[in-house]
Amino acid sequence: MAKTVKLTAPLTDRDVMQLDIGDTVLVSGVIYTARDAAHKRLVDLLAQGEPLPMDLKGQIMFYVGPSPARPGRVIGAAGPTTSYRMDSYAPTLIELGLKAMIGKGKRGPEVIEAMKAHKAVYLGATGGAGALISQRIKAAEVIAFPELGPEAVHRLEVEDFPTMVINDCQGHDLYEQGVKEYRRTSTR
């Protein structure tokens, strides 16, 4: 039976190991944003032996490139982007202690294996609900790569940010299970 769990970042192994696919996770605390271009920069920094702009231990990475904030607002629309584009970078970050990723869409086997090996989870947020999701973001600031514009790394403070567990750290996949339940054989 799916459960609802409130978690505050940074996360511990215990936080993520209690999660099963289909669980609702309401995330609070500080999370970081990064898309393709920022991931490339992070991995390049590591390759050069340079420090990262944040300590990844226990952190949550949200795959998003928000739209600009109107004056007086915290942020613009901020829904998830498609996660597979980060698959080639994600295992490296998971090895360094990243505990959760928020995005939408399928992950590759290399990411699922890394999540099992290092106890991490993949959380889905509703794609295309950027206006709705933005209401759960209470503060936002760019902390790295401002020249990347919408792809810069932001530090976000979130409150009860709604997500669902797509891949738990046992290697289960909510997308596969959901589709199996509703698939019908076509009659042609």
Add this chain to the structure above:
Amino acid sequence: MRQIEVAQVTQAVKAAAIAANYEPGADLLAALAGGAESEESPTGKEIFRQLLENARIAKEERIPMCQDCGLAVVFVEMGQDVHLVGGDLDQAINAGIRQGYAEGYLRKSVCHPLTRANTGDNTPVVIHTEMVPGDRLKLTVVPKGGGSENMSRLFMLKPADGLAGILDRVVLTVAEAGPNPCPPIIVGVGIGGNFERAALLAKKSLLRELGQANPDPEVAAIERQLLAEVNDLGIGPAGLGGRVTAMAVHVLMQPCHIASLPLAVNIQCHASRHREVLL
């Protein structure tokens, strides 16, 4: 000849780009409400509820429905009795997008393909211009998201593949896309023409009002068949399983070379945005 100032084009494109991003069309809202009714999966129903709430917030708070405010595509239907004055049409359209994306707080999502350096103003625009009879100028502004565009495909089929081959490829494209393009999607299909025309037909089919079938009964039958087969996949809203994977399948078809059977599948996420202006 009827004269139109290109400055009017800039203003029209700017207003349309902002409106398209903030205000979902009535047809889309009706389709989302219909999906919330017909979806059997409780999670799927909840996703539809979120999308309707998202649409309400976007309009009321003047915030884009989706942070991906798209690569701007503009369809121009230019009456042959129109005389444009005061500048260059393509530049006027690009200026409209540049101004709209700046003033509307829309995300600039266009970059150099290799260095990935952002152009900073969401240009260049992809413009498709067509000459038509009359003395009016029709502009359709279509902000197209990257996630669903990435899941689109082009197939150069053999004539022997026939309708069965077309159905198989469309269903395969949607199956492989799975949760990635933000279902519930709209599937645009172009059949015939040639390599580039098939893709253009697929994109153009997405401009049609949701709930309207192709006026040609033969093509409308293909749309119904495809919608049924795509929804049998069980992908459902947000890919979490359900009956409504696609809210509509739109097909445009035209004759092709005797050696060819071109097929293009252009996937549109549920944030289907387009605005028409007639000058």
